Amino acid sequence: MTATETHLPAPKAPTTVEHVLTLDCPEGPGIVHAVSGFLLEHGCDIIDNKQFGERSEGHFFMRVHFVSEGDDSTLDVLRDSFAPVAEKFGMRWQLERQGSKRKVLIMVSKFGHCLNDLLFRARIGELPVDVVAVVSNHRDHQALVEWHGIPFHHIPVTADTKPAAEAELMELVDGLDVELVVLARYMQVLSDDLTRKLDGRAINIHHSFLPSFKGAKPYHQAYARGVKTVGATAHYVNAELDEGPIISQQVVDVDHTYGPEDLVAAGRDTECKALSNAVKWHCEGRVILQGNRTVVLR
Known part of the structure; x- marks a missing residue:
């Protein structure tokens, strides 16, 4: 190594956190699109998705396990940001950290x-x-x-x-x-x-x-x-x-x-x-x- 060479620290890998969003609401078009679009907009990646539409009663159920960059504070940011989406579709919902006891x-x-x-x-x-x-x-x-x-x-x-x-x-x-x-x-x-x-x-x-x-x-x-x-x-x-x-x-x-x-x-x-x-x-x-x-x- 010459006198002018220096070692730069390796860039840190981004911290990721996993979450679970569970929701239900009246059946209607655009629900999955709205949820997946929200996650894409916030840089989240879906790991697993389960959904069910109860046609006889016109009700929709969904559980999404996803990962995002961030730390413990990310959960509150996502909750605040998702509230308008939930309100638009009349959702009952909860968003929690994956694996929380x-x-x-x-x-x-x-x-x-x-x-x-x-x-x-x-x-x-x-x-x-x-x-x-x-x-x-x-x-x-x-x-x-x-x-x-x-x-x-x-x-x-x-x-x-x-x-x-x-x-x-x-x-x-x-x-x-x-x-x-x-x-x-x-x-x-x-x-x-x-x-x-x-x-x-x-x-x-x-x-x-x-x-x-x-x-x-x-x-x-x-x-x-x-x-x-x-x-x-x-x-x-x-x-x-x-x-x-x-x-x-x-x-x-x-x-x-x-x-x-x-x-x-x-x-x-x-x-x-x-x-x-x-x-x-x-x-x-x-x-x-x-x-x-x-x-x-x-």
Whole structure:
């Protein structure tokens, strides 16, 4: 190298961030063009796009995973810029950083298989969640929860204490900024008032392939009917018992040799898988509520 030669620093590669835009609106021409044109105008590149037009009801659903140059502040810029597009088409929409973790509170009673499955999947990063608390009306799983380093809250429930117990629960939900409540075999019926407060942000697992065998002991009901498959249903919670919009279902084959307890055992895996799928899809912005049904853009 001569005295006049210098080494210039290599130019830095541009920083990129990934986002997910989820929207729904009345069906009409120009929606996809408007969204893709907006992303092009802002220098974004689409990685994955899922869309669905419900012709019978005239409604449109879309989820776009895209990448842009920028940093954490880019999200706010994109949100502000997209608002006029959303207003033009009457969109319900959300724009989030890809992979951002949702704050989740899990509720459980004495059956711990779904809780254990969710905690494991969260621990290994399979679910985009931050489990901020576990609430139970029993202490059976306190040691498991605390082993995972998660706060455990024992809130016993009786007919007389139910209003106070639900008030204590909502204090936790509000105080911890909980985005999703997961009922992982929580065997208490929530009040109408609580279900309204948690509308669209509470998921329950029911150990039956709904709408069959609602209520208590569905596996025993299934045995009495001689079913050849048993299953589980993860759904949003509403005021009607086991009637909320369905997100995910799983089934397994059985036969006449299965007694009620055999059906219970066979159903455990379906419960875990249906619930974990529902939590994952909700937290990834893949589930859009439309009346009493859902559209899942996978």
